[in-house]
Amino acid sequence: xxxxxxxxxxxxxxxxxxxxxxxxxxxxxxxxxxxxxxxxxxxxxxxxxxxxxxxxxxxxxxxxxxxxxxxxxxxxxxxxxxxxxxxxxxxxxxxxxxxxxxxxxxxxxxxxxxxxxxxxxxxxxxxxxxxxxxxxxxxxxxxxxxxxxxxxxxxxxxxx
Amino acid sequence: xxxxxxxxxxxxxxxxxxxxxxxxxxxxxxxxxxxxxxxxxxxxxxxxxxxxxxxxxxxxxxxxxxxxxxxxxxxxxxxxxxxxxxxxxxxxxxxxxxxxxxxxxxxxxxxxxxxxxxxxxxxxxxxxxxxxxxxxxxxxxxxxxxxxxxxxxxxxxxxxxxxxxxxxxxxxxxxxxxxxxxxxxxxxxxxxxxxxxxxxxxxxxxxxxxxxxxxxxxxxxxxxxxxxxxxxxxxxxxxxxxxxxxxxxxxxxxxxxxxxxxxxxxxxxxxxxxxxxxxxxxxxxxxxxxxxxxxxxxxxxxx
Ligand SMILES: Cc1cc2nc3c(=O)[nH]c(=O)nc-3n(C[C@H](O)[C@H](O)[C@H](O)COP(=O)(O)OP(=O)(O)OC[C@H]3O[C@@H](n4cnc5c(N)ncnc54)[C@H](O)[C@@H]3O)c2cc1C
Ligand code: FES
Ligand code: FES
Numbered sequence: 001x002x003x004x005x006x007x008x009x010x011x012x013x014x015x016x017x018x019x020x021x022x023x024x025x026x027x028x029x030x031x032x033x034x035x036x037x038x039x040x041x042x043x044x045x046x047x048x049x050x051x052x053x054x055x056x057x058x059x060x061x062x063x064x065x066x067x068x069x070x071x072x073x074x075x076x077x078x079x080x081x082x083x084x085x086x087x088x089x090x091x092x093x094x095x096x097x098x099x100x101x102x103x104x105x106x107x108x109x110x111x112x113x114x115x116x117x118x119x120x121x122x123x124x125x126x127x128x129x130x131x132x133x134x135x136x137x138x139x140x141x142x143x144x145x146x147x148x149x150x151x152x153x154x155x156x157x158x159x160x
Numbered sequence: 161x162x163x164x165x166x167x168x169x170x171x172x173x174x175x176x177x178x179x180x181x182x183x184x185x186x187x188x189x190x191x192x193x194x195x196x197x198x199x200x201x202x203x204x205x206x207x208x209x210x211x212x213x214x215x216x217x218x219x220x221x222x223x224x225x226x227x228x229x230x231x232x233x234x235x236x237x238x239x240x241x242x243x244x245x246x247x248x249x250x251x252x253x254x255x256x257x258x259x260x261x262x263x264x265x266x267x268x269x270x271x272x273x274x275x276x277x278x279x280x281x282x283x284x285x286x287x288x289x290x291x292x293x294x295x296x297x298x299x300x301x302x303x304x305x306x307x308x309x310x311x312x313x314x315x316x317x318x319x320x321x322x323x324x325x326x327x328x329x330x331x332x333x334x335x336x337x338x339x340x341x342x343x344x345x346x347x348x349x350x351x352x353x354x355x356x357x358x359x360x361x362x363x364x365x366x367x368x369x370x371x372x373x374x375x376x377x378x379x380x381x382x383x384x385x386x387x388x389x390x391x392x393x394x395x396x397x398x399x400x401x402x403x404x405x406x407x408x409x410x411x412x413x414x415x416x417x418x419x420x421x422x423x424x425x426x427x428x429x430x431x432x433x434x435x436x437x438x439x440x441x442x443x444x445x446x447x448x449x450x451x452x453x454x455x456x457x458x459x460x461x462x463x
Pocket of ligand 1: 043044045194195197199200201202270283284285288292335
């Protein structure tokens with residue numbers, strides 16, 4: 001019993017036929033081609049499938065595709081504008097916030113959300129650490145990741 | 161398809177727009193239906209084939225189950241489709257209420273992680289009914305009530321009675337939790353939450369406490385709720401009554417904890433994550449630390 005759902009992914013309207021038992025992460029990756037949505041654990045723990053859906057950072061491996069009908073979705077593919085990295089992406093590059101890179105799209109989306117939500121206030125390293133507690137990296141040891149988020153946050157605040 | 165493509169057991173998905181419609185579906189399909197709120201728990205259970213409902217009823221489209229209300233003297237009322245992060249943000253915007261419901265705020269802010277709190281609901285946490293659910297001890301400390309609806313009407317159950325055991329709640333297949341009511345705490349009160357999370361994500365012992373009118377034994381009220389260390393959240397009235405006596409308050413705490421632990425001793429959980437002995441000790445240690453913190457906060461706020 002397929003159902004056609006409509007998603008707005010990175011500003012583009014996409015229609016796709018899905019079954020109720022398909023997960024949003026799979027549909028984004030394999031049916032719509034957003035390979036930046038990684039899957040590490042399939043069970044809501046690692047955060048690698050993090051997307052921003054209707055303005056909220058969520059883990060797309062524990063959401064049914066049908067639940068997302070009508071939603072606005074942002075993935076890592078939508079962040080760069082005209083070939084220029086977003087402030088968060090750029091800060092990750094400058095601070096070496098990645099090594100193998102497998103976790104990076106998930107971290108970038110979670111970080112993007114943290115920076116946006118706190119655009120009008122200061123944030124502490126401790127707050128960044130606890131906001132990223134559901135996103136797992138096996139390489140960096142996190143320090144460079146926290147530094148990247150703090151730098152992106154500083155830059156965004158100055159721009160405003 | 162290049163990456164492993166996960167599939168859940170097959171089911172039919174419904175997203176009713178009204179409570180009436182949802183209750184009709186639950187009545188019609190009974191045991192074959194499952195309610196979907198945030199899905200954080202349900203989808204995981206379905207992935208692990210622990211649950212395979214034929215019908216899934218998504219309640220997020222039901223407007224009347226959304227949002228938070230507060231009435232002075234009556235307390236908070238939290239709709240079943242309200243996400244955990246919506247509740248903490250709402251309390252952030254109401255500092256007075258955040259102070260009144262401090263234990264609840266602290267517990268909710270520490271459930272799982274940012275992304276999961278953006279999806280999971282308080283009612284879903286309550287209905288999941290695993291011993292370590294972080295909402296249990298604060299809800300027990302405020303005497304919260306679960307409000308349950310079915311086609312034949314509405315009923316209420318105290319949180320400590322609603323949760324009956326691991327995975328077991330006082331809910332029939334045709335019933336739906338519509339909201340959680342958290343009564344007004346006593347005047348001049350402070351409250352807080354504490355949990356111990358070792359190398360797993362889940363608490364092995366949680367304590368919530370509330371203290372009011374500390375300086376006057378006649379009107380003093382101290383409430384202690386324990387969860388995660390026990391199969392269900394518990395309050396022990398005889399232990400709380402100890403605080404109605406005269407005497408040094410820390411000595412009273414000592415006596416109260418002896419009574420509390422004496423009462424629940426044989427229910428304390430034992431598993432590879434923590435022995436019963438360790439859990440018992442962690443209830444005591446956390447209760448002490450939390451109580452000393454609440455004494456300081458009480459003096460600062462009301463002293
Ligand atoms: C990685 C991870 C970490 C976690 N860490 C924590 C933690 O630290 N602390 C903690 O407490 N929890 C933790 N959890 C559990 C999580 O908080 C719960 O799964 C979540 O709160 C459930 O809420 P939900 O809205 O997603 O419920 P759902 O998954 O939608 O539902 C859960 C269950 O309740 C039933 N249900 C839901 N709403 C209703 C209703 N209104 N009426 C009747 N039945 C209903 C469903 O049918 C289902 O059986 C974690 C989960 C994951 C995946
Ligand atoms: S793949 Fe979604 S949280 Fe790990
Ligand atoms: S950079 Fe390799 S897992 Fe994070």
